[in-house]
Amino acid sequence: MANLDQAPQSRGVVYDLGYRNYDGPRLGRRYAIRSLYVLSLRNTFGLGRGTLPKVLAFGLALVALLPAIFTVAFGAVAGEGFEFVEHHEYFGLIQIVIVLFVAAMASDLVGNDRKNNTLPLYFSRPIERDDYLLAKIAALATALMSLTLLPQLLVFVGNWLGATDGSGWLGDNISDVWRIGASSTLASVQLAVIGLAIAMFTTRRAFALTSVLAALWFSVVFTGGLVAVLGPGWAAVAMLATPGYAMNAATYVIFDAVPARADRMGEMADQVAYADLPGWTWIVALVAQTAVALFFAIRRYRKVTL
Amino acid sequence: MNTGAQPLVRLSSLTKQYPEVAALRGLTLEVPHGVVGLVGPNGAGKSTLMKILLGLVEPTSGTAEVLGFDAKTEGLRIRERVGYMPEHDCLPTDLSATQFVIHLARMSGLPATVARERAAETLRHVGLFEERYRHIGGYSTGMKQRVKLAQALVHDPKLLFLDEPTNGLDPDGRDDMLGLIERTGTDFGISVIMSSHLLGEIESVCDSLVLIEEGKLTRVGAVAQFTGLGNVLAVEVGRDPELLVSRMIAHDVNARVDGRIIEVEMPDESATAEAALMRLVVDSVVDLGLPLVRVARQRHTLRDMFRNDDPRASGNEEAV
Numbered sequence: 001m002a003n004l005d006q007a008p009q010s011r012g013v014v015y016d017l018g019y020r021n022y023d024g025p026r027l028g029r030r031y032a033i034r035s036l037y038v039l040s041l042r043n044t045f046g047l048g049r050g051t052l053p054k055v056l057a058f059g060l061a062l063v064a065l066l067p068a069i070f071t072v073a074f075g076a077v078a079g080e081g082f083e084f085v086e087h088h089e090y091f092g093l094i095q096i097v098i099v100l101f102v103a104a105m106a107s108d109l110v111g112n113d114r115k116n117n118t119l120p121l122y123f124s125r126p127i128e129r130d131d132y133l134l135a136k137i138a139a140l141a142t143a144l145m146s147l148t149l150l151p152q153l154l155v156f157v158g159n160w161l162g163a164t165d166g167s168g169w170l171g172d173n174i175s176d177v178w179r180i181g182a183s184s185t186l187a188s189v190q191l192a193v194i195g196l197a198i199a200m201f202t203t204r205r206a207f208a209l210t211s212v213l214a215a216l217w218f219s220v221v222f223t224g225g226l227v228a229v230l231g232p233g234w235a236a237v238a239m240l241a242t243p244g245y246a247m248n249a250a251t252y253v254i255f256d257a258v259p260a261r262a263d264r265m266g267e268m269a270d271q272v273a274y275a276d277l278p279g280w281t282w283i284v285a286l287v288a289q290t291a292v293a294l295f296f297a298i299r300r301y302r303k304v305t306l
Numbered sequence: 307m308n309t310g311a312q313p314l315v316r317l318s319s320l321t322k323q324y325p326e327v328a329a330l331r332g333l334t335l336e337v338p339h340g341v342v343g344l345v346g347p348n349g350a351g352k353s354t355l356m357k358i359l360l361g362l363v364e365p366t367s368g369t370a371e372v373l374g375f376d377a378k379t380e381g382l383r384i385r386e387r388v389g390y391m392p393e394h395d396c397l398p399t400d401l402s403a404t405q406f407v408i409h410l411a412r413m414s415g416l417p418a419t420v421a422r423e424r425a426a427e428t429l430r431h432v433g434l435f436e437e438r439y440r441h442i443g444g445y446s447t448g449m450k451q452r453v454k455l456a457q458a459l460v461h462d463p464k465l466l467f468l469d470e471p472t473n474g475l476d477p478d479g480r481d482d483m484l485g486l487i488e489r490t491g492t493d494f495g496i497s498v499i500m501s502s503h504l505l506g507e508i509e510s511v512c513d514s515l516v517l518i519e520e521g522k523l524t525r526v527g528a529v530a531q532f533t534g535l536g537n538v539l540a541v542e543v544g545r546d547p548e549l550l551v552s553r554m555i556a557h558d559v560n561a562r563v564d565g566r567i568i569e570v571e572m573p574d575e576s577a578t579a580e581a582a583l584m585r586l587v588v589d590s591v592v593d594l595g596l597p598l599v600r601v602a603r604q605r606h607t608l609r610d611m612f613r614n615d616d617p618r619a620s621g622n623e624e625a626v
Contacts, residue, residue, distance in 0.1 A: 026415035
């Protein structure tokens with residue numbers, strides 16, 4: 001900033017309209033990671049981009065919120081005791097919406113930089129390769145929070161406002177707040193990591209999209225079919241290995257809502273009961289799936305040639 | 307500019323072995339500050355060297371220091387202080403030049419407001435005005451090259467790595483780019499290491515050059531040292547050049563015909579030798595009754611480096 005006077009006016013008449021040297025602060029690695037995180041998060045919601053990405057992102061987020069909005073609206077009319085959807089069921093109800101969001105955004109977040117070959121520009125700046133990945137995962141996980149945490153909180157607030165004895169209800173249900181926080185965070189991070197790990201193996205958007213859908217959605221359908229014909233032991237293995245099952249089961253466990261009725265032909269909650277596993281196994285499974293995906297993602301980026 | 311004792315880049319036995327090929331074979335060298343040309347045929351290892359210096363590629367053995375920092379262990383510190391313009395396309399299509407350069411300025415550590423100011427200034431500096439608000443996808447090659455230069459320059463680095471910066475440009479665009487590089491190097495105290503396979507470019511903008519071939523260092527030094535006056539007089543006559551050649555040889559002066567030019571060798575590089583030989587040539591031409599077109603002392607060009615000891619390079623117009 002100090003060298004304003006030195007800016008040459010005489011030479012190169014056309015272009016030299018004020019290149020200056022800069023001796024102000026340089027904020028370094030953590031700031032660089034944060035900047036990448038913010039830009040990636042904005043990109044996810046189409047900010048600074050065209051109309052279509054905005055419509056897609058906000059549209060999916062709105063659909064994910066609809067059950068919560070109904071709960072609040074009907075709750076206001078019907079009063080206490082009316083529950084359109086309960087916390088532990090919420091992710092199962094909107095699962096396809098979350099998965100579509102992950103599929104669409106993951107391929108954008110990592111695919112574009114590879115397709116356009118922008119990685120050399122990032123990696124020639126003061127960040128390391130893992131930092132890049134970290135920023136992208138954090139961006140997608142944060143974006144997913146608006147499809148997981150936000151509607152759950154809305155349901156909570158709706159139920160609270162609908163309660164006849166507000167403070168009494170709050171006292172009875174306050175523990176739901178940490179359950180909401182924990183389940184939303186686990187689900188968002190798991191889906192973000194798995195989605196990105198799969199999307200980063202191809203630069204073709206359609207390919208990335210279908211692969212993520214296959215891993216996070218078709219796998220649930222497939223496992224559902226398997227469980228219907230397997231004994232409890234193998235059914236448990238199949239469910240533990242399936243991200244969609246681990247996510248929902250972990251949520252039931254966190255809300256202490258695994259049903260007593262074990263039915264392998266029934267809904268996902270009944271199938272989870274059929275597996276008859278201790279609750280913590282589901283949370284371990286979810287964390288393990290996330291860790292494996294993270295391992296492959298990190299390895300992928302360390303090996304990328306520039 | 308840093309005029310301290312520390313060189314811009316110091317390499318010692320730097321080797322990079324890829325599974326199939328050896329990209330660099332034991333480079334040892336000190337690169338001075340200033341505008342430095344990295345010359346060599348395609349595949350000589352120029353891009354690999356740049357990536358090692360940026361800490362993006364690990365050398366197999368040997369060490370590389372940039373601005374006093376070790377490229378293997380202090381890559382972050384180096385990357386805070388340098389800018390890099392890769393050879394190939396590397397720009398997103400769905401962002402504007404302004405958005406993208408601001409973003410990369412922040413990635414280099416500039417606070418948000420400074421990043422915005424400097425992105426605008428740097429884009430103007432490289433010659434992008436109203437266009438900078440449009441999506442990069444619609445840019446011409448020349449405009450894209452300017453954006454690539456701007457992103458490398460936006461954080462005011464101490465050192466710029468430019469990998470084939472004139473790639474894909476038409477002659478006008480090439481001249482603009484070279485002018486820009488020269489001004490950046492001389493007016494703003496930013497050292498430049500620029501790779502090119504075109505010697506003319508290196509000759510016109512660089513202070514010194516490093517020549518690598520097949521991963522080995524072949525030449526290093528000031529450009530002037532390779533392009534100074536030669537000790538040859540170039541004589542052009544209207545007809546019968548052989549007559550003049552035999553007359554010179556009769557006077558114990560080496561001479562040969564090279565196309566339409568007769569090259570007459572000076573005994574040494576002094577001005578007196580030049581004047582004496584010049585007089586002899588002119589007298590002989592008059593004596594033989596030949597029409598004299600011109601006579602002048604020849605300059606070396608970088609091409610001579612190859613003509614002398616690398617027969618493969620000759621006949622290859624301007625490229626190495």
